[in-house]
Amino acid sequence: MSRLTEFSPRGGRTVATLACAGLVALTACSEPEVVLVGKREPISSVLQTADTADQRVAEISENQSLPFAAPASQTNADWTHGLGTPTYRTLNPALSDAPALAWSNNIGAGDSRKLRITADPVVAGGLIFTLDAASQVTATNLSGQTVWQASVLPSRDKDGEATGGGLAVAGDVLYVTSGFGTLTAFDAASGAVSWAQDLDASATGRPTVFGNLVYLVAGDRTGWAIETETGRIAWQIDATEDVGNVLGGPAPVVVDDVAVFSFGSGELQAVFRRGGLRRWDSSVLGERAGRALSNVDDVTGTPVAANGVIYAGSQAGRTVALDAASGKRIWTAQEGAIDTVLPVGGSVFVVSDRNELLRLSAEDGARIWGTPLPNFVKDSPRRSSRVFANHGPILADGKLVVASGDGQLRFFNPEDGSLLSSVSIPGGATTAPVVAGGVLYLVNTKGQLLAFR
Numbered sequence: 001m002s003r004l005t006e007f008s009p010r011g012g013r014t015v016a017t018l019a020c021a022g023l024v025a026l027t028a029c030s031e032p033e034v035v036l037v038g039k040r041e042p043i044s045s046v047l048q049t050a051d052t053a054d055q056r057v058a059e060i061s062e063n064q065s066l067p068f069a070a071p072a073s074q075t076n077a078d079w080t081h082g083l084g085t086p087t088y089r090t091l092n093p094a095l096s097d098a099p100a101l102a103w104s105n106n107i108g109a110g111d112s113r114k115l116r117i118t119a120d121p122v123v124a125g126g127l128i129f130t131l132d133a134a135s136q137v138t139a140t141n142l143s144g145q146t147v148w149q150a151s152v153l154p155s156r157d158k159d160g161e162a163t164g165g166g167l168a169v170a171g172d173v174l175y176v177t178s179g180f181g182t183l184t185a186f187d188a189a190s191g192a193v194s195w196a197q198d199l200d201a202s203a204t205g206r207p208t209v210f211g212n213l214v215y216l217v218a219g220d221r222t223g224w225a226i227e228t229e230t231g232r233i234a235w236q237i238d239a240t241e242d243v244g245n246v247l248g249g250p251a252p253v254v255v256d257d258v259a260v261f262s263f264g265s266g267e268l269q270a271v272f273r274r275g276g277l278r279r280w281d282s283s284v285l286g287e288r289a290g291r292a293l294s295n296v297d298d299v300t301g302t303p304v305a306a307n308g309v310i311y312a313g314s315q316a317g318r319t320v321a322l323d324a325a326s327g328k329r330i331w332t333a334q335e336g337a338i339d340t341v342l343p344v345g346g347s348v349f350v351v352s353d354r355n356e357l358l359r360l361s362a363e364d365g366a367r368i369w370g371t372p373l374p375n376f377v378k379d380s381p382r383r384s385s386r387v388f389a390n391h392g393p394i395l396a397d398g399k400l401v402v403a404s405g406d407g408q409l410r411f412f413n414p415e416d417g418s419l420l421s422s423v424s425i426p427g428g429a430t431t432a433p434v435v436a437g438g439v440l441y442l443v444n445t446k447g448q449l450l451a452f453r
Contacts, residue, residue, distance in 0.1 A: 063368070063369035063370065063416065063417060064368050064369055064416075065369070065415050065416035066368055066415060066416075067415060068345050068346075068347065068414040068415045069345050069346075070092050070344070070345055070395065070398040070414065071091045071092045071344065071345070072092065073092050073093070073094045073397060073398065074090055074092065074093060074094060075093070075094040075437070075438060076090040076093045076094075076435070076436055076437070077123075077436060077437055078123050078124045078125070078169070078436055079093075079121075079122060079123040079124075079434040079435065079436040080122055080123070080124050080168060080169040080170065081122070081168050081169075081206075081208060081209070081251065082120065082206055082208075082250075082251050082302055082340070083302065083304055083340055083342065083394070084208070084250065084251055084252075084253040084302055084303055084304045084305065085208055085210065085251075085253050085254045085255070085305065086255065086305055086306065087210070087254070090435075091344050091395060092344075092395050092396065092397070092398060093396050093397075093435040093436070093438075094396075094397060094435075094438050095396040095397040095435055095438060095439075095440055096397070096438065096453065097397065098421065098423075099409075099423065099439075099440055099452040099453055100423060100452060100453065101423070101424075101426070101450060101451070101452055102144075102439070102451045102452060102453040103143070103144035103450075103451050104144065104426070104444075104448045104449065104450050104451070105138075105140045105144045105145070105146060105448065105449045106447060106448055107130045107132050107136070107138040107140070107146075107443065107447055107448065107449050108132030108133070108134055108136040108138060108149075108447050109132045109133040109134035109136070109447050110132070110133060110427070110430070110444070110445050110446040110447030110448070111133055111430055111445040111446075111447075112133065114160060114163070115133035115134060115160065115163040116133055116163050116164060116247055116248075116430070117131070117132060117133045117430045117431060117443055117445075117447070118131075118163075118164040118165060118166065118204055118247055118248035118431075119131035119164075119165050119166050119167045119206070119431065120166075120167070120206070120431045120432045120434060120443075121167070121431065121434050121441045121442065121443060121449065122167045122168060122169050122174075122434070123169075123434060123436035123437075123441065124169040124174075124188060125169075125172070125188060125189070126141060126142055127139045127140065127141060127142075127147060127188065127189075128140045128141075128142070128441055128449060128451075129167055129169065129174055129188070130167075130443055130449050131152075131165045131166075131167055131176060131178075132447050133163050133447065134153075134159060134160070134163070135151055135152045135153045135162070135163070135165065135178050135179070135180060136149060136150070136151050136152075137149065137150050137151070137152060137167075137174070137176055137186065137191070138449070139174075139188070139191060140449055142437070142439075144449075144451060147191075148190065148191035149191070150186065150191045150193070152165070152176055152178045152180065152182055152184050152196075153178075153180060154180050154182060157180055161180070162178070162179035162180045162181075162202065163179045163204075163247070164178070164179040164202070164204030164247050164248055165177045165178040165179055165203065165204055166203075166204065166205050166206030166207055166216075166248070166249075166251065167206065167207075168206060168207045168208060168209050168214075168251070169188060169209075170209035170228070172187065172188050172189060173185050173186065173187065173188060173194065173209075173228070174186040174187075174188045175207050175209060175214055177199075177203040177204065177205060177206070177207050177216055177218075178203060178204075179202050179203070179204050179247075180202075181198060181199045181200060181201050181202055181203055181218065182196055182197065182198055182199060182203065183196070183197045183199060183203060183207065183214065183216060183224075183226060183231070184196040184197075185228070185231060194231075195230065195231035196231065197226055197231045197232075197233070199216075199218040199219075199222075199224065200218070200219075201218040201219030201221075201222060202218065202219055202220075203216060203217070203218040203219075204247055204248045204249055205217045205218075205248060205249025205250060205251060206248075206249070206250070206251035207251060207252075208251045208252045208253070208254055208259075209228065210254040210259070210273065211273075212227060212228050212229065213225045213226065213227060213228060213234055213273065213274075214226045214227075214228055215251075215252040215254065215259050215261070215273070216251070216252065217249050217250075217252065217261055217262070217263065220249060220263055220264030220265075220298065221238060221239045221240065221241050221263055221264060221265065222236055222237070222238055222239070223236065223237040223238075223239070223252065223259075223261040223263075223269065223271070223276075224236055225259070225273070225276060234276075235275060235276035236276070237261065237269060237271055237276050237278070239261075239263035239264075239265055239267045239269060240263070240265040240267060241265070246264075246298045246300050246315065249262075249264075249298075249299075250262050250299060250300070250301075250302040250303055250312075251302065253303045253304065253305045253310065254273055255305045255324055257272055257273055257274070258270050258271065258272060258273060258279055258324070259271055259272075259273040260303060260305070260310055260324075262284075262299035262303050262312060263299065264298045264299075265283075265298075266283045266284050266285045266298070266299060266314055266316070267281065267282075267283050267299075268281070268282045268283060268284065268299070268303065268310070268312060268322070268327070269281055270282075270310075270324075270327055279327070280326055280327030281327060282320070282322050282327040282329065284299050284301075284312050284313060284314045284316075284318050284319070284320050285314075285316070285318065286314070286316055286317055286318035286332070286334070287316055287317060288316060288317030288334075288336065288353065288354075298314060298315065298316075299312055299313070299314050300313065300314055300315045300336075300337065300338045300339070301313025301314060301315075301319060301336065301337025301338065301339065301340070301341045301350060302337075302339065302340050302341055303341065304340070304341050304342065304343055305324055306343040306344075307343075308323065308324050308325065309321050309322065309323065309324055309330065309343070309362075310322045310323075310324050311341045311343050311348055311362075312337075312341060313335075313336050313337025313338075313341050313350055314336050314337070314353075315336050315337075315338045315353045316336055316353070317334060317335065317336040317353050318332060318333065318334065318335075318336055319332070319333045319335055319336065319337050319341065319348070319350060319360065319365065320332050320333070321348075321362070321365060331364050331365035332365065333360055333365035333366075333367070335350065335352045335353070335354075335356075335358055335360065335367065336350075336352055336353030336354075337350035337351065337352060337353070338351055338352070338353055338390075339351050339390070339391055339392060339393075339432060340392055340393060340394065340432060342392075342393055342394065342395065342400075343362055344395055345414070346361070346362050346363070347359050347360065347361065347362055347368065347414070348360040348361070348362050348365070349393050349395075349400055349414070350393075351373065351390045351391075351392060351393060351402065352370070354375075355372070355373045355374065355375040355387060355388070355390055356370040356371060356372055356373060357370070357371045357373055357390075357393060357400065357402060357412060357417060358370045358371075359414065359417060369416060369417040370417065371412060371417035371418075371419070373388075373390045373402065373404065373410075374388040374390065374404050374405070374406040374408075375387050375388065376388075388404055388405040388406045388428075389404070389405040389429070389430065390402055390403075390404045390405070391403045391404070391429050391430075391431060391432035391433070391442075392432050392433060393412075394432065394433055394434070394435065395414070396433075396435045396440065398414070399411040399412060399413070399414070399420060400412040400413075400414050401433055401440070403425060403429035403431070403432060403433045403442050404425075404428065404429055405428040405429055405430065405445065406428060407424060407425050407426070407427070407428045408422045408423070408424065408425060409422060409423045409424075409425050409429070409433070409440075409442075409452065410422045423452065425442070425444060425450065426444060426446075426448070426450070427444035427445050427446040427448060428444055428445050429442050429443075429444060429445075430443055430444060430445045431443040438453065439451050439452065439453045440452040440453075
């Protein structure tokens with residue numbers, strides 16, 4: 001009743017309103033309540049205007065088997081970056097039909113309760129580079145022997161105070177970001193430090209090198225462009241601050257004259273790569289009902305540029321396709337992505353926020369099929385908080401490859417999602433697989449680099 005009186009300009013009208021309300025309450029006791037038939041709509045629905053470019057794609061309940069034309073297999077010598085930037089991407093690297101574990105090499109500290117390995121390996125010049133959970137960089141040769149090791153732990157900090165980071169190689173230089181808030185350039189052959197830049201914020205995401213600049217995100221809200229020769233800051237951009245973020249982060253995507261950054265707030269910003277001038281803004285926002293984790297808007301599905309489109313996803317339950325030139329939304333799928341978004345052969349493959357390997361249509365985001373992956377570590381109502389990590393997918397030898405924390409490297413048929421084969425991963429995977437020279441590399445939770453040939 002008090003809400004009614006808030007709109008009454010005069011006291012007399014307030015008394016009259018209360019009196020009328022009392023009469024209504026008395027009459028209600030003698031007359032049956034009339035319940036209107038029809039669909040109930042929230043009051044706020046009349047305030048919402050549908051945007052046809054942001055319509056959610058209807059889910060398809062049944063899996064479909066559709067033809068898939070894989071690109072020609074290639075034998076690539078190096079794997080220097082993630083799959084986001086087309087310049088560095090090999091879509092279907094050559095790999096044996098039944099790869100087996102060839103060797104392993106200890107690279108340092110593995111995963112623990114406080115520390116995590118977040119850097120996928122990179123391969124260049126006959127060396128495989130890794131970053132352990134305690135900020136130690138290791139260069140391993142193709143036979144599995146350690147060539148050099150170096151730490152990116154700043155002198156002012158202590159072991160265990162930060163974790164995470166990312167790797168990229170360009171020419172003869174290895175670039176390493178770290179949770180301690182640094183970007184360090186190493187001579188790839190010897191491990192000698194060329195320069196180090198303090199970023200004033202945790203930098204657990206992967207860097208991207210393009211031309212004479214290194215692009216990265218620090219603190220999940222600041223985009224950086226740093227000169228490759230000197231380590232000096234060329235320019236910065238900022239996004240909305242967001243405190244709920246996921247450890248690690250996607251590398252910026254560079255296409256022609258534009259660099260696309262993704263942030264913890266779910267924002268995507270495209271800027272002219274040489275000066276940082278804003279080109280367009282977009283987002284990967286949404287929420288999967290019934291999941292507390294969907295309140296975290298971090299972009300976790302690594303953005304990938306392909307055929308003039310930027311694909312990106314979040315663990316909140318959304319994957320989007322954006323026009324790379326304008327940022328205009330092409331489609332939005334009600335499926336999140338927690339790792340690589342892989343557009344290839346007219347489809348988009350993702351490991352979803354519900355731990356399914358999915359095939360979506362690249363044209364409209366419609367779901368084609370979904371295959372469950374290992375999910376809860378313990379199937380118990382009281383102990384269902386921990387889940388297995390599933391890393392990937394990548395396409396190799398025409399098959400989809402996912403490395404899982406349950407200790408299996410799985411190979412799937414892209415046409416229908418069926419499991420083709422699997423091989424044991426000692427210790428379980430903590431990074432996505434990469435392929436170079438016909439060998440698949442990944443890091444396990446114990447801090448070991450594994451090679452499958």
